[in-house]
Amino acid sequence: MLHFGTRGSKLARWQTEHVLLMLSLGGGMVVIQTKGDQVLDTPLPLIGGKGLFTAELETALHANTIQCAVHSLKDLPTEQPDGLVLGAILARAPVGDALISRSGKTLAELPQNATVGTSSRRRAAQLLRARPDLQLLDIRGNVDTRIQKALAPDGPYDAILLAHAGLERLGYDNVITEVLPFEIMLPAPGQGAIAVQCRDEAWIREKLSLIHHEPTAQAVTAERAFLAALGSGCSLPLAAYASIENSTLTLTARILSTDGTRCIEVTGTASPTDADSLGSQLADEAKAQGATELLG
Incomplete structure (x- = not known):
């Protein structure tokens, strides 16, 4: 029997x-x-280290306590430990970021100096790029907890940002005020995709192949290749989104300063089978424009 860690x-x-x-x-x-679940009083970027939401699951995989682990792909580091592989990537859900505003106001309608909750530097930098007046406040906790904090009449948040995919999966579409367009808020690499990591054993990979969605895998491969080539973690203000249309893979990536005042954006196309190369190529273009300096 296969055991799935979560x-x-x-x-x-x-x-x-x-x-x-x-x-x-x-x-x-x-x-x-996981460590990311245990430490709830510290902003994620300050906890440090890779695999805040995955390391303990990978330890269980190595110990064969579990044979598979289910992850939100955006939480999973780009490097796979020895003996582990990505056995399946499921068809992607909506990839955008959703604004939840207790007043029902959109991002453009929020009052001057409104307070927005987010624990993501990627989201924070892009918010400040669009609205430099916003006051950003860290927020932690699971989806239910964050929604409660966002809608509390006496709470500190005028609005918060959460991934559209998670809200849809849990049936919380009704609390979404606005799904932000990519021009304002490009998603994290792998956002909206579920990945099944497993022990590198043929019989397990064969079972998981039944639910693998290759177009999604090709798209997120490009995004994660861009991330890997820059040597950046999910705690830094980097965004990337790839899609396939008419057998052409298009990748757009964005790197920002933490205050949103500087932004480097690169876009390219390739065959879906060249997803990894496209990600690396655009990372080189971004470096040539000063991306390394922005990421520190």
Whole structure:
């Protein structure tokens, strides 16, 4: 029997149950708490280290306590540890970021100096690029907790940002005020995609191949190749989104200063089979324009 590791949040368990349902497997879910789940009083960029939401799951994979782990792909470091592989990447959900405003006002309508909650430097930098007057305040906790904080009449937040995919998966479309356009808010590499990491064993990979979605895999490969080539982690203000249309893969990536005053944006196209090369090529273009300096 295959055992699937997951974080304990409602969203993580939903994603794992979704994988089990697609594979027609009953049970087999093992909840594992990660460092990112344990430390809730510190902004994510200040905790430090890679794999804040994945390291403990990978330890369980190596120990064969579990054979597979289900991740939000945007949380997963680009380098795979020895003996582990990505066995499947599921068809992508909506990739954008959603604004939840207790007043029902859109980003453009929020009052001057409004307070917006986010724990992501990528989101923060792009928000400040669009609205330099905004006051940004860190927010932690699972999706339910963040929504409660956002809608509390006496809370500190006029609005917050969350991934559209997570809200849709948990049935919270009704609280979305606005899905921000990519011109304002480009997503994180891999956002909206569920990945199943597994032990590098042929029989496991064969089972997972049934739910693998190659077009999504090609798109996120380009995004993650861009991220890997810049040597940047998810805590830095870097965004990337790739899509396939008429057999052409298009990748757009954006790197910003933390205050949003400087922005480097690169775009390129390639065959979907050259996704990795496209990501690396655009990273070189971004470096030539000063990306390394922006990322520190």
